[in-house]
Amino acid sequence: MTQSNAASTHGAATGSDSEIRLAVSTVIFALRRAKHPSKKWEIVMPVVRRTRDPHEGKWALPGGWLRASEGLAAAATRTLAETTGLHPAYVEQLYAFGAVERSTTRVVSVVYWALLRADAVRERAELENVEWFAVDGLWGLAFDHDEIVQYALWRLQNKLDYSGIAQGFLPELFTLSDLREVHEAVLNKPLDPANFRRQVESTDEIVSTNEFRKGSHRPARLYRTNIEKGLANHGPLQPESH
Amino acid sequence: MTQSNAASTHGAATGSDSEIRLAVSTVIFALRRAKHPSKKWEIVMPVVRRTRDPHEGKWALPGGWLRASEGLAAAATRTLAETTGLHPAYVEQLYAFGAVERSTTRVVSVVYWALLRADAVRERAELENVEWFAVDGLWGLAFDHDEIVQYALWRLQNKLDYSGIAQGFLPELFTLSDLREVHEAVLNKPLDPANFRRQVESTDEIVSTNEFRKGSHRPARLYRTNIEKGLANHGPLQPESH
DNA sequence: GCAAAAGTGTTAGGGCTACACCCATGC
DNA sequence: GCATGGGTGTAGCCCTAACACTTTTGC
Structure with a gap:
């Protein structure tokens, strides 16, 4: 792109310096x-x-x-x-x-x-x-x-703050506590479980399943990431192929 | 940086392909x-x-x-x-x-x-x-x-939304109406003058002067950009030298 | 005076924060 | 039962949007 632009006065049109x-x-x-x-x-x-x-x-x-x-x-x-x-x-x-x-x-x-x-x-x-x-x-x-x-x-x-990027750390199925712990680890501060729940539920970045994780306490509902949205919004830019 | 990394299995250590x-x-x-x-x-x-x-x-x-x-x-x-x-x-x-x-x-x-x-x-x-x-x-x-x-x-x-970048379009001194018109042009929608005024005044991205622009109506106070802050926050990244 | 932009005041609604409270499980 | 995390309810606060209103100029 823009290689050897017309109006370029010097324009090493043969290409960039080979030492780079x-x-x-x-x-x-x-x-x-x-x-x-x-x-x-x-x-x-x-x-x-x-x-x-x-x-x-x-x-x-x-x-x-x-x-x-x-x-x-x-x-x-x-x-x-x-x-x-x-x-x-x-x-x-x-x-x-x-x-x-x-x-x-x-x-x-x-x-x-x-x-x-x-x-x-x-x-x-x-x-x-x-x-x-x-x-x-x-x-x-x-x-x-x-x-x-x-x-x-x-x-x-x-x-x-403004994306579901935290889910990139988590496996396919995760609880809201899992997700909150990721946020807490990255931001280095504790978050209110109740408010965190409502915030992420109000977005459409996760979808709830009917499965639960049984453990030492009350079973927690499992969620998965919403594939429609992806983890982050890159605007009009096409995702690069890997 | 990272040129010819140790653990690289192929690692064209002589440099990148010259055709690029x-x-x-x-x-x-x-x-x-x-x-x-x-x-x-x-x-x-x-x-x-x-x-x-x-x-x-x-x-x-x-x-x-x-x-x-x-x-x-x-x-x-x-x-x-x-x-x-x-x-x-x-x-x-x-x-x-x-x-x-x-x-x-x-x-x-x-x-x-x-x-x-x-x-x-x-x-x-x-x-x-x-x-x-x-x-x-x-x-x-x-x-x-x-x-x-x-x-x-x-x-x-x-x-x-989250920076004083609009001031990059304006000369050293400008009125709040000038700044609002820039926002309106970029966002392609009208903004409430009263609310816009309060929003930008609540930030420290602009500093008021004691000069006024006289024109066809009530004179408007002139502002200048706050050099302390710069136009945008780039986090821990050093600004590149031009 | 009148038009128009500059600038201030006010109110209703939404979102966020803090925290009280109930629910379901393992032991 | 009791401890613990899962999950819901709610009241106060702040920020915002909408819009009424006052101020100051040119003509």
Whole structure:
């Protein structure tokens, strides 16, 4: 697109400078039971250890180079699967980072952020060079990845309010308490169960089933996500194919 | 970043495929007085005529190729100035478009969207191959630019609610009626002057001056944008340097 | 004075918050 | 029965929309 625009005065019409390389990375969020009993869940994410310079030995976001034959979102899911073996439930583009000084060589990174279902986390294989950390005290990542993770977390927290994005953490069937606990974990504050129930029921983001989860107390009704709506509204933008 | 990640199984560690080129384009919105008296203002944007294939003769978003020595936002403002001579008041990254089939050659476009002050529009030179169109009935642009424009418009409309972004259309000093008319033009619906006044006054996005605009009626107090806040909140992300 | 825009006041309704209260289960 | 989470009811508060009303100018 817009390659070699007519009115461009300089316009390197032969193409972009060949030294610029295009990477695709992904910030993947998942939940795991918190050790500390003050909160039930904490947000964790997998990072990959770098085995060469620059930033050898440091932890970095999973990712890789974009191939000419694949779209951006496809590259994100592919490189994520290759480096971590994970298949997220929700993927969305976060931002394109392209400051000159962010690496020793010139790299533009299109970063995606993703959510992992609780059941997908359990299935993950323990891979060499992949480690899971709580997002809370996560610093010292390679390149500008610290900043990227904070921005992704901010987007996640904002998106909770006006979308059903929290369901991306949950399996197909879930209770309203499950959903509320996800919100509480992401927002880092307790929510009133009664009001939370009414708020999500007033939207059409979930549909009730006639199944119940029996446990140690009164059985809770199970819900599933409303496939009509999807987890988030992206406006007129077509969803990218993975 | 994330170049040649350790755990990558394939990992073209030498770099991305050289056939992929990286373009930067900008959707610039401005206001001009509407011909039809039903509305006072209409949203317009400049497009550039293509003089070579693909899509020769069609209108396209202003843009160009990213250079190795400049950041993404800097490339956006540079190519915008080169193709249209314009210098926007507000610039924000919109999205990175990278579907394989969006052009005959493989091009990834990082698209920005921008707002032009009313006074900057007046100063614009009439350039060869640059034309201004109302966004309303704007179709038939080159590549996937139709879709991109619609998405940018959607972002602009959404952002009006929770930010002072509308001030990006206005000169340094403006009345509350000016600001309201911008909102009305973007949202395409009339707003109650009384309620609008209270809403924007309750935020700290504008600061009142002691100057007034004298005209055909009661003088209106002039306001300016609150530089402390900026026009929009981008969370933990550093503003890109242009 | 009159028209028209600037600016203030007021009221009804909806949504949100806090919290009291009942329901159904395991033990 | 009792503890615990599931689920409903409700009153106060704030924000908003609608619209009546006053103020200040040009002509």
